[in-house]
Amino acid sequence: MNTIFKIHGGIHPDEEKQLSNPGTVLDAGLPPSLILPLSQHIGKPSSLCVAPGDYVLGGQLLAEADGMVSVPLHAPTSGTVVAIEPMPVPHPSAMNNLCLELECDGEDRWIEYAGCEDWRVETPDTLISCIRAAGVAGMGGAGFPTAVKLMARDRLPLQTLIINGTECEPYITADDTLMQVDAAGIVEGAQILAHILGVEEILLAVEDNKPAALDAMQKAAKARGGDCNVMTFPTKYPSGGEKQLIEILTGKQVPTGGLPADLGIVCQNPGTAVAARDAVCFGKPLTDRIVTLTGRALARPGNYRARLGTPIEHLLTVAGFDPSQNQRLIHGGPMMGFALESSAVPIIKTTNCILVPTEQELPTPPDAQACIRCGLCAEACPASLLPQQLYWYARAKDQEQLERHHLADCIECGACSWVCPSHIPLVQYYRAAKGMIKESKTEKIRSDRSRDRFEARQERLERETLAREAQRAARRAAAEQKAAAGGADDPVAAAIARAKAKKDSASDESANS
Amino acid sequence: MLTLLQSYPLFAALIALLGLGLGFGAVLGYASVRFRTEGNPLVDQINQLLPQTQCGQCGHPGCKPYATAIAEGGAINKCPPGGQETIDALADLLDVEPQALDAEHGEEKEPNVAYIREDECIGCTKCIQACPVDAILGAAKLMHTVIADECTGCDLCVEPCPVDCIDMLPRKGGIEHWRWDLPEPNENKSSIIATDRAAA
Numbered sequence: 042m043n044t045i046f047k048i049h050g051g052i053h054p055d056e057e058k059q060l061s062n063p064g065t066v067l068d069a070g071l072p073p074s075l076i077l078p079l080s081q082h083i084g085k086p087s088s089l090c091v092a093p094g095d096y097v098l099g100g101q102l103l104a105e106a107d108g109m110v111s112v113p114l115h116a117p118t119s120g121t122v123v124a125i126e127p128m129p130v131p132h133p134s135a136m137n138n139l140c141l142e143l144e145c146d147g148e149d150r151w152i153e154y155a156g157c158e159d160w161r162v163e164t165p166d167t168l169i170s171c172i173r174a175a176g177v178a179g180m181g182g183a184g185f186p187t188a189v190k191l192m193a194r195d196r197l198p199l200q201t202l203i204i205n206g207t208e209c210e211p212y213i214t215a216d217d218t219l220m221q222v223d224a225a226g227i228v229e230g231a232q233i234l235a236h237i238l239g240v241e242e243i244l245l246a247v248e249d250n251k252p253a254a255l256d257a258m259q260k261a262a263k264a265r266g267g268d269c270n271v272m273t274f275p276t277k278y279p280s281g282g283e284k285q286l287i288e289i290l291t292g293k294q295v296p297t298g299g300l301p302a303d304l305g306i307v308c309q310n311p312g313t314a315v316a317a318r319d320a321v322c323f324g325k326p327l328t329d330r331i332v333t334l335t336g337r338a339l340a341r342p343g344n345y346r347a348r349l350g351t352p353i354e355h356l357l358t359v360a361g362f363d364p365s366q367n368q369r370l371i372h373g374g375p376m377m378g379f380a381l382e383s384s385a386v387p388i389i390k391t392t393n394c395i396l397v398p399t400e401q402e403l404p405t406p407p408d409a410q411a412c413i414r415c416g417l418c419a420e421a422c423p424a425s426l427l428p429q430q431l432y433w434y435a436r437a438k439d440q441e442q443l444e445r446h447h448l449a450d451c452i453e454c455g456a457c458s459w460v461c462p463s464h465i466p467l468v469q470y471y472r473a474a475k476g477m478i479k480e481s482k483t484e485k486i487r488s489d490r491s492r493d494r495f496e497a498r499q500e501r502l503e504r505e506t507l508a509r510e511a512q513r514a515a516r517r518a519a520a521e522q523k524a525a526a527g528g529a530d531d532p533v534a535a536a537i538a539r540a541k542a543k544k545d546s547a548s549d550e551s552a553n554s
Numbered sequence: 555m556l557t558l559l560q561s562y563p564l565f566a567a568l569i570a571l572l573g574l575g576l577g578f579g580a581v582l583g584y585a586s587v588r589f590r591t592e593g594n595p596l597v598d599q600i601n602q603l604l605p606q607t608q609c610g611q612c613g614h615p616g617c618k619p620y621a622t623a624i625a626e627g628g629a630i631n632k633c634p635p636g637g638q639e640t641i642d643a644l645a646d647l648l649d650v651e652p653q654a655l656d657a658e659h660g661e662e663k664e665p666n667v668a669y670i671r672e673d674e675c676i677g678c679t680k681c682i683q684a685c686p687v688d689a690i691l692g693a694a695k696l697m698h699t700v701i702a703d704e705c706t707g708c709d710l711c712v713e714p715c716p717v718d719c720i721d722m723l724p725r726k727g728g729i730e731h732w733r734w735d736l737p738e739p740n741e742n743k744s745s746i747i748a749t750d751r752a753a754a
Contacts, residue, residue: 134732476733488606
């Protein structure tokens with residue numbers, strides 16, 4: 042048993058995990074149509090390779106990866122592409138983004154796909170391209186293309202793969218459920234990922250509030266043999282943050298601005314591990330996922346296997362939604378999620394939870410009061426930041442001080458807001474401040490480029506003017522030289538001489554007469 | 555000599571001071587030549603703060619000339635693309651009172667990008683000559699197009715176009731440019747004790 046380390050801060054909110062009955066997967070069914078956003082991941086949106094009116098089979102490629110940091114998108118069922126237009130997507134802005142609407146034909150016919158027979162004999166590059174072709178993006182929430190993350194093996198020496206089954210946020214039980222129903226898949230996926238990364242050590246991290254999942258994972262790890270080490274540690278929010286988990290398991294801190302790969306560590310979500318296994322062993326693209334539908338406004342909360350693109354309103358109907366009880370629809374968990382404006386938005390690769398609480402359950406936050414400088418936020422911060430200072434600087438929009446206080450290390454876990462006795466929405470300030478800093482950095486790069494281009498142009502214009510003047514001067518000099526060389530040759534001088542001679546002779550004549 | 559100095563200590567002091575003066579003068583003189591700063595560093599500092607749109611709305615032919623004018627004591631509130639933020643930053647740098655934007659030079663608005671309706675372009679090259687950052691690509695009697703990433707949204711190409719085929723469209727429309735707003739600081743309007751609510 043490895044040693045477990047402690048992290049700074051953290052909180053213990055009500056877990057509410059039993060509400061969604063972890064361990065059982067229900068079927069969300071096939072909705073009449075699916076809405077598939079082209080940007081379900083971090084990076085460039087996928088580029089379309091079908092047109093409206095096309096009939097597609099399940100598993101067929103709909104959009105290709107556009108560039109390195111991007112993933113392809115596949116049809117989750119058979120049907121007809123009816124529209125490609127901006128539609129509401131799960132995003133805090135409540136803005137529309139380009140989506141593909143697929144009208145399901147209900148037959149659910151699929152293309153044939155096949156994977157590698159034995160991944161142990163394949164090269165890492167082949168396996169990475171399998172994972173890339175299946176459109177796998179991190180399913181824990183951020184949605185970073187998995188293939189790109191695995192390419193860290195080319196740059197840095199790696200030792201450890203961590204499968205992050207912490208799932209520390211209240212209410213969410215999607216990973217818990219997956220660990221209970223498909224522990225073998227997770228372990229095999231982890232072994233494939235470890236094979237690709239060339240690492241020896243696999244750590245399967247499970248928080249101690251999930252005994253059933255822990256048990257299943259331990260059994261699966263034992264059954265498959267190999268080097269999987271199941272680790273458990275006390276429940277605390279946010280132990281599941283990547284940097285926090287690494288500190289808990291290894292005692293090492295990821296440096297500011299660095300990546301876990303700098304320490305030789307790569308973290309993956311259990312869902313991602315299973316998706317990678319499906320991609321490698323079966324050649325199956327990522328087209329569905331387990332979503333926790335929970336909250337007391339639902340009659341049948343639970344973990345549903347839903348196809349990507351299933352509209353949330355369809356899921357709500359399946360789960361027995363009572364609109365009279367509810368006033369907010371939350372994408373993600375109660376700590377880090379965001380409210381959705383419309384239930385027409387679909388679930389995407391990163392949707393792990395849809396929370397539909399009643400007003401008593403998750404009351405509207407009261408008005409913020411003045412900061413009383415109690416310091417509870419600093420005690421709760423898992424990144425050991427000074428939330429109070431950051432709050433003042435965010436309000437003053439003092440970017441220099443925000444950066445000096447390491448705003449970039451904030452993981453936006455919401456622990457500070459949760460403990461704040463004045464109900465100040467601290468995380469909102471940090472999110473806004475991060476956006477502000479990012480924007481002014483991009484503006485700075487833009488303006489530097491414009492300045493360079495403007496100055497380059499001014500120099501060029503000056504050079505051209507000088508060149509023209511030099512040309513003119515050269516022409517003038519040449520003409521003068523010519524004139525000096527032979528006066529007779531110069532027609533102007535000759536004409537003047539002639540005129541002068543004529544005038545002289547005329548005046549002579551008049552003098553004579 | 556020594557006896558002279560001893561009998562007139564005043565001379566000794568004068569010679570010592572003169573020597574020191576000459577010594578330091580020589581050092582400073584050397585330093586001023588050796589560590590000379592090229593150009594006016596204040597102009598560069600001001601230029602760093604200007605948005606580099608190069609639009610000329612301030613009445614100067616570009617951001618650097620305006621920076622030079624500010625360094626010579628010109629008004630700091632003539633830059634509409636920079637808006638209040640730039641004025642505040644300039645006021646901070648120059649240690650003067652921030653002013654409101656001079657409405658005579660235009661209003662602060664969201665940044666734009668020029669788009670050429672390429673079917674209508676006749677290839678006159680007039681916009682290419684007008685572009686202060688060489689962001690328009692094309693040749694005589696051939697279609698022109700704007701390199702959107704390099705366009706500063708200065709509007710200078712719109713007026714010379716003889717067929718009016720240039721549109722100025724907002725640069726930050728999409729979801730990728732969206733960012734969270736700062737929460738409204740509502741602690742002032744909220745009540746701390748019950749009687750506050752009644753009064754409000």
